Structure formats: C-alpha cells, structure tokens
Amino acid sequence: MTKSTIKVAALSAAIVTALAGCNSDSGSNNVTERPTIAECKTYEPTQPVIVKGDNQDLNFQTITIGATGDMHGRIFAYDYALDDVDVNAGFTKISTLLHEERAQNDNFLMIDLGDTFQGNSAELFNPLPIHPVVETMNHMEYDVWVPGNHEFDFDRDFLFRNLEGFNGAVISSNIIWHENAVDCKNTGQETPFLRGYQIFDYNGAKVAVIGLTPSHVSSWNASNPDNFRNLDFKEEFESLENTVDEVIAQYQPDVVIGALHHGRSETHGVVGVNEIASKMADKFDVIFMGHEHARFIEQIDLGAAFENGMDDITVSGDKANQVEDKAKSGTYNWRNRDSKVKVIEPGNWGWALAKAEIDLFKDQDGNWKIYDTTLSNRTVADVEEDAALQSEMQHVHDKSVEVANEVIGKIVGNFTNTSNGGADEAVLEEQVLNSEGQRLYTTIHSAKVSDMPLTDLINQIQIMYVEEKGSEAIKEQIKVDVSAAALFSDASNLFNGDTYRRKDSANLYMYDNQLVAVNITGENLKAYMEWSYRYFNTYQYGDITVSFDPEVASFNYDIFDGDIEYVVDLSQEAGNRIEITSISGSDFDKTATYVLAINDYRFGSTMLVEGWVTEEDKIWDSSNETIYAIRDMLTEYVGLNDLYRTEFENVNWYIKQYGPSDAKGNVADEDKGEILQLREDGGEGQDLWERLQNKEICVMRSGPGARDSINVSVNVDNNNTWFVNPNASNPYEGCTYSNQPK
Missing domain, CATH: 3.90.780.10 (5'-Nucleotidase, C-terminal domain)
Structure with missing residues (x-):
C-alpha cells in the first residue's frame, strides 16, 4: 500500500467537486428569496407572525407540534463511524413519521432544537454552498430551527450561509451582537442576532415558539473565537423570561412553547431547564428541549423544588414509544395551565419524534383556550425510511460510505x-445494543x-x-x-x-x-x-x-x-x-x-x-x-x-x-487490589464474577439509553446491586434497563 497523507482541505475540495450540482432547492416552503445576515442587524428571514390556517369558523382544533434535537448529521439511518445501519436514527425515518402526522392534521408545526450538523461525517460537506442537512430540513418542511452549541463549531461564514439557506424561522432569545463589534458601538441598545421567537397563527389561534441557545458557547469554543466573531451569548433565564414576557404582552398567544437547546441541570451558575420550568411554569405550556441527548417526558409545578429534577409522567413499561400517562400528569387546561408545565426531549440522532398535541376550543367570546395537551415520543426503530428523501440525499450517503471505508x-x-x-472486561465482547438502542x-x-x-x-x-x-x-x-x-x-x-x-x-x-x-x-x-x-x-x-x-x-x-x-x-x-x-x-x-x-x-x-x-x-x-x-x-x-x-x-x-x-x-498476584482479589477468592466473590461473565446476572443502569451510566457496582454482600437475567435464551434482551428492578 502506498502511504500518503490526505489533507482535510483536499478531501473537502474533492467532495465538493464530486457533488457539484447536487445542492438543490429541495425545500418546498416556496421561499423565493432569503435575506442575508448583516453585521449588527437582527436576522429575521420570516415575518413575526406566520399564518398557517384560514378557517376562522372552527370551534375546535388540534395543533400538533413535532420536534427533533441533536441530530448530529444523521440524514440516513446509518452510522458512518461503524459503517452500519442504525435503526434508531435518521431524518429519513423522522420524515416518514412527518408524512403520517401531516396526513392526520393540517395544523402541524415542526421544530429542530439544534446540534444539527456536527457528527457522522457531516463535516465532509461543510464546503458546499448549503449543507445537505439544511437541504434535508428544507425538504421535510421544518418550520423552526434553534441553533445549538455545535452550530458554532465551524467558521462563522459556514454558519451564516446555512442559516440563510434554511427555509423556515431561525430563532434564539439570547444571542446578541457584541456591543463592541464593528458598527455596533454606542448604539445605546442591545441588538439581537436572531429574533427570540416566532408566532404561528392557526385559524386564529396563536402559537408562540421561544428559542434558546446555551450561553457557554463562547467558553466551549474559546479556542476558536472567530466562529462567533462579534456575537455574544446572554444568560439563559433572564433572556428567556424577557422574551416570553415581551411575546405575551405584544401578541397574547393562546399557546406558548419553549424550544430550548439546554440541559436540565447545569453547572457553574447556569440555570438549567429544571429551574427554568419551575419558575416559568405559568408562562409555558410545553417545553421541548435538546442538548442532553436524554429521552423523557416530565412535568413540574410552578415554584416546585427543582433540585432533584421533575416528575416522570410516562406510561410505565411501554417499550414501543414513550407516551404521557394522564393519571400521572393530571388535567391540563385553561383553568390550571398557569400552575404547571410539561417538558419533553426526544433523545438524539432521531431516536424519536417528540410530539405535543394541543387541543383547543373557542369560548363564547371567540377566544381560543386549551382544553387538553398530550405528549409522546414516537420512536423510529420500526419505522421505514422515507424513500423520496433517501433518493434526494443518496449522493451524501454514497460519498460518506466511500470516505469512511x-x-x-x-x-x-x-x-x-x-x-x-x-x-468488555467481563464478557470480552464489543458493545451490544438491542433493537431499541439500549446498551447491553x-x-x-x-x-x-x-x-x-x-x-x-x-x-x-x-x-x-x-x-x-x-x-x-x-x-x-x-x-x-x-x-x-x-x-x-x-x-x-x-x-x-x-x-x-x-x-x-x-x-x-x-x-x-x-x-x-x-x-x-x-x-x-x-x-x-x-x-x-x-x-x-x-x-x-x-x-x-x-x-x-x-x-x-x-x-x-x-x-x-x-x-x-x-x-x-x-x-x-x-x-x-x-x-x-x-x-x-x-x-x-x-x-x-x-x-x-x-x-x-x-x-x-x-x-x-x-x-x-x-x-x-x-x-x-x-x-x-x-x-x-x-x-x-x-x-x-x-x-x-x-x-x-x-x-x-x-x-x-x-x-x-x-x-x-x-x-x-x-497484574502480579501480590499487587492485585481488592476488586481483582474478590474475583479470584474461590468463594462468593469468584462465583458472582463468573455469573456476571456468563451473563447470568445483569448490572444496574441509570437509564435505557446507550449513554446512560452503569451506576451501581456489583457487590458480593448486596443482592440489590444486580439482578438475575430473566432471559437465558437471549441474555442481551434480558439485561435491558426495562427488566431491572425499579
């Protein structure tokens, strides 16, 4: 084999050449011209209010809101690092679900919660005029995009041209032009980089979507300040509160949605979503969140203690999808909407489509009011990929596989x-995931x-x-x-x-x-x-x-x-x-x-x-x-x-x-520590270790996902630190999180 060094720049240039002409106007939002981002000006590619329906005679309607987050370049259901299919991932699978949802309800709103490009060989296509991931979102008719922290991993021109290339609204309440930026000095006022919100009018009912990006972007990318040149990131809580108060005062929305790229529990003085939800439960009806790569549906009351998290409101034991348990969440309507808020995250890479169904009725004064909300995470494991989107983006998949190999x-x-x-130190195998993407x-x-x-x-x-x-x-x-x-x-x-x-x-x-x-x-x-x-x-x-x-x-x-x-x-x-x-x-x-x-x-x-x-x-x-x-x-x-x-x-x-x-x-016998000694003690410790090696017992995990921790050490003196594998014929399925004692 001839040894050679393939430079990143050369590789990118080769891909651009190979894919010349592949960028297409695949979006179907009928956007003919987009504004450009100008220094020290708020980028507003859409009008503040977008009208989605014109039937003013309705007395009842359901507005369905979907969201993805942390897609990290997963256009296809494929992991290019492993060079293998990933049944729990992909815009192509989410697209199939969108077709189903839109067929059932014209009042459908689609949001991406950020960290959309980076990962899964997506960087190969950064030199293209518009990134294929953005083309994919346009093809799927996303309405809103909230930039996450990884959107700022690359040069600023790359980010700007892709924000300009997206056919929907781009929002975030806490990104501003730095007051000392060129042409921004001495204005006497703060200039937002993006509008913090987008209003949608569905047959007279107004839905407000409020966006948020992590304030730590400037710290996380401190070595590459040019990526966010002239931009600043404000503290989350105050920015979000000011924006939602402004929106409520100006537009009196009937539904208020949070679209936050932010974790539940943050550190270093940053307020997390748990606290945000507790303190602003009277302002938001549903909060969609990304960033954590977590899979949950939770709820918290206004002013409730948030230090130990929010309340899980999912149906227990449901393996196909995560569905809200109404017995746990209780009634949510116009009478008590000021007292609590529901929060949902759809995992990462397209594990699920997060979905909120907002049921509304018109009162005798002609005002729309909420009479129910229902949340679910529709998982994609058993969903077929959308053939039309696959065809549109096949060139991306083919080139990614070629480069990966x-x-x-x-x-x-x-x-x-x-x-x-x-x-694996016990069973001497490679990572095993089951059909639901649970780590085994x-x-x-x-x-x-x-x-x-x-x-x-x-x-x-x-x-x-x-x-x-x-x-x-x-x-x-x-x-x-x-x-x-x-x-x-x-x-x-x-x-x-x-x-x-x-x-x-x-x-x-x-x-x-x-x-x-x-x-x-x-x-x-x-x-x-x-x-x-x-x-x-x-x-x-x-x-x-x-x-x-x-x-x-x-x-x-x-x-x-x-x-x-x-x-x-x-x-x-x-x-x-x-x-x-x-x-x-x-x-x-x-x-x-x-x-x-x-x-x-x-x-x-x-x-x-x-x-x-x-x-x-x-x-x-x-x-x-x-x-x-x-x-x-x-x-x-x-x-x-x-x-x-x-x-x-x-x-x-x-x-x-x-x-x-x-x-x-x-390790020499005389140097072995307590763990290795117990594994070879000829007694209970060795017996338990051998049972673990033989998959007869299973370890305890903090959650179902591949990234969740093994959070309990197997202990010879405590039978509650492990559980017997209930499925000897298929030990991997037996060791799933859903089988462990709760």
Whole structure:
C-alpha cells in the first residue's frame, strides 16, 4: 500500500467537486428569496407572525407540534463511524413519521432544537454552498430551527450561509451582537442576532415558539473565537423570561412553547431547564428541549423544588414509544395551565419524534383556550425510511460510505488488554445494543479502568503534534509533560490484523475537536485530574466491579498520559483520589508549571470556567494547521506509519482497587487490589464474577439509553446491586434497563 497523507482541505475540495450540482432547492416552503445576515442587524428571514390556517369558523382544533434535537448529521439511518445501519436514527425515518402526522392534521408545526450538523461525517460537506442537512430540513418542511452549541463549531461564514439557506424561522432569545463589534458601538441598545421567537397563527389561534441557545458557547469554543466573531451569548433565564414576557404582552398567544437547546441541570451558575420550568411554569405550556441527548417526558409545578429534577409522567413499561400517562400528569387546561408545565426531549440522532398535541376550543367570546395537551415520543426503530428523501440525499450517503471505508493503514496488535482483545472486561465482547438502542454491556469498556494502548494512542499523538507542529508554529521547542483525552465511544476498539480505515478515526474520536497546549500549575493539574475521576462512584467493600456517577457524562472522563505517573484510589471520595507519584522524571510539585495537551472543548468548557488556566496560559492551538482536528491527526499518523500496539504501550497509571499492571495488562498476584482479589477468592466473590461473565446476572443502569451510566457496582454482600437475567435464551434482551428492578 502506498502511504500518503490526505489533507482535510483536499478531501473537502474533492467532495465538493464530486457533488457539484447536487445542492438543490429541495425545500418546498416556496421561499423565493432569503435575506442575508448583516453585521449588527437582527436576522429575521420570516415575518413575526406566520399564518398557517384560514378557517376562522372552527370551534375546535388540534395543533400538533413535532420536534427533533441533536441530530448530529444523521440524514440516513446509518452510522458512518461503524459503517452500519442504525435503526434508531435518521431524518429519513423522522420524515416518514412527518408524512403520517401531516396526513392526520393540517395544523402541524415542526421544530429542530439544534446540534444539527456536527457528527457522522457531516463535516465532509461543510464546503458546499448549503449543507445537505439544511437541504434535508428544507425538504421535510421544518418550520423552526434553534441553533445549538455545535452550530458554532465551524467558521462563522459556514454558519451564516446555512442559516440563510434554511427555509423556515431561525430563532434564539439570547444571542446578541457584541456591543463592541464593528458598527455596533454606542448604539445605546442591545441588538439581537436572531429574533427570540416566532408566532404561528392557526385559524386564529396563536402559537408562540421561544428559542434558546446555551450561553457557554463562547467558553466551549474559546479556542476558536472567530466562529462567533462579534456575537455574544446572554444568560439563559433572564433572556428567556424577557422574551416570553415581551411575546405575551405584544401578541397574547393562546399557546406558548419553549424550544430550548439546554440541559436540565447545569453547572457553574447556569440555570438549567429544571429551574427554568419551575419558575416559568405559568408562562409555558410545553417545553421541548435538546442538548442532553436524554429521552423523557416530565412535568413540574410552578415554584416546585427543582433540585432533584421533575416528575416522570410516562406510561410505565411501554417499550414501543414513550407516551404521557394522564393519571400521572393530571388535567391540563385553561383553568390550571398557569400552575404547571410539561417538558419533553426526544433523545438524539432521531431516536424519536417528540410530539405535543394541543387541543383547543373557542369560548363564547371567540377566544381560543386549551382544553387538553398530550405528549409522546414516537420512536423510529420500526419505522421505514422515507424513500423520496433517501433518493434526494443518496449522493451524501454514497460519498460518506466511500470516505469512511478508505483504507489508511494496517493494525498490528490488539489495542485493549483483554485475553482476546474484546473491549468488555467481563464478557470480552464489543458493545451490544438491542433493537431499541439500549446498551447491553455486562460491565464496561476495559480501557476505562486500566491503562492500555487504545487511549494512549490518542494521548501520544496529541503529544507528538504539539511537540512538532506547535514548536514549529511558535519557533520554540515545546515539551509536553501531560496529555489528557477521553474514550468517547464505548464502541471503540482496534484488533490485530484489521485494516485501519478512515471510519476508525471517526469511531475513536467522534468530535471535531482541535488540539491545544497550555501551561498549568501542578496544583491546578491535580484539581483537573480529581475533576475527571469524579466519574467513578466510591468503592465499597465487596465490590467486584466499578460503577459511574450518572451525573457525570462519560465524555468528561479524561485519562492522562505522558511523562506522568499516578494512582487512583476509588475508596476515597471524589476530589481526593489522585496521587501523582512522578512527573517529568521528578517528584510532583504543585507550585511548578507543566505543559498540558488537551482538546479545545475541554480548554473552554472546563479549564477556563474552573479557573485552572487563563487565555494567557495557552501556548498554541491547531486552528491554523492544515490538519487541525485531532481525529484527522490520527488518520494522518496511521497513513504514514501504520499502527503498532507496541508503539503505544506506556503504562503510567492504575486504579488501586485493580492494581498496577505491566504493558500487556497483567497484574502480579501480590499487587492485585481488592476488586481483582474478590474475583479470584474461590468463594462468593469468584462465583458472582463468573455469573456476571456468563451473563447470568445483569448490572444496574441509570437509564435505557446507550449513554446512560452503569451506576451501581456489583457487590458480593448486596443482592440489590444486580439482578438475575430473566432471559437465558437471549441474555442481551434480558439485561435491558426495562427488566431491572425499579
């Protein structure tokens, strides 16, 4: 095989050439001309009020509102990183549901809640005049688009031309032109970037949709400020409250809908949706939300305590769809609509179409009033893809598959330390999902609990690039002491003898993150490491597995490599678990300054926010490099060198409850920690471990989704920490979340 480096720019240019002429006016909203975005002017591509129906003689009507969120480039029901069908994903499946819904009700409103482009090879098509994802939404006649945080992952011109290319309303209540932007100075007033709302008139009944984008965009993309040049992001609660009050005062809407790209529980002083819903339950009828990738239908009363979340109002045990349980939610109508609000999220990638049916009647004074609302998540697992949309976007699918399967190099050696190279530490298998997309690992990915080449690969390539490209850029030698990286996907693995294809890089590193080198004090480095290892629950005597805090996202668990050695003691509480035994060949010094390699998201979302580094601590970032994304750095390295496990065997950390291992993952008998000792005790611990390995028992999970945590450690002294697999003939279906005791 001829080894070559395929530059991102060249690849994008080739795709643009190959797809020349494929951009089409596929939208059917009959939009003939769109305004352009002008500096310091509010972009308003639609009139404030859009009339959807003209039958003023109706006395009853149902307005149906649908929503998707966090689609992340899933046009087809296909995962290009895995090069396989994903039955729980895709605009093509959502489109089939839309045809059904619109056939049943002309009064249909469709919203996308943001994080629409990024992911699943969608970045390949960024150079096109209008991105295929936007063309897809136009084809499907989306009415509203709320930008999420990942819309700002790319250059500003890309975002602007795609906002201009969308045929519907684009809204967000908290994005403004920065007061110090060119041509915005001394105006004496705040200038919104987008209108915060859109009003729809259905046969005289007014529906107000209020949008929201996370205020942390500027932090999360701090390494790429040009992506949001001259834009600012205001605090969520005040922006939302001001907008909804303005809308109610000006338009007196009959229905008020929140379309929020925002999490239920936020940190660092940011008000989450739980609190927003509690404090504004008298203003909103239904809140659709994205960002969390969660699957739920919940409700909260006005002024209710929100710290422990909202109330689940779904029908128990329903496996096909999530449906509101009226016995739980109670009556919702014009009499009590000021006292509570319902909140729904449809998962991610098109797992479901979120749906709210708003029933209205006209009173004797001719005013429309709500007499019922019903929420559901219509799942897509058993839904056929829309053939017309498939045909329209087939060129995108074909090119994505072709690029995903491009041969880059070969793999020599298994990159995990299990006996057969399988990822799971108990059953030695790869990630298994059932037909509903529920994750069915018996335990966890072994690379999360032991140091092995799979994660060292990412960290050491980060170090290589900083030391080579960074040194070249600043004309000064940079030596990296520590690199940090997460294992983003539990489906990641590399096997001896396999061909390394471009999709393997996407699987190992699913995000478009760039690389950053910063100076950090020893004290703040340790604080960062403690923050990372809060992902684990505290070890209890009798545990034969570890488990994870469901409040900590897996992508926030970083593993540290480089010229550092450390031990993690999970018997200690979070914040007091890390002992750094050496760094840069010397004892750890909390007053010393070290060089750290991290991705730009971690730099902005965590390091700056926590105050562990400042902008002045940044030495270099990859934004100006030809190959700027960490994912593509992996591809380039393999293309030049192939991939040898032995090049990435750097054992520099271990969890005390497991014990120190050698480069192959072997732990000497005298060094084994409590977890490994119990698994081999010849008694109850070993028996329970073998039952787990044989899939006779199942672990406990925090929820049904693939991203939900294994949140309870299997404990030999507590039978409530696991459950017997009820389906011996199909053990994976037996271990689903729906089967575990509630």
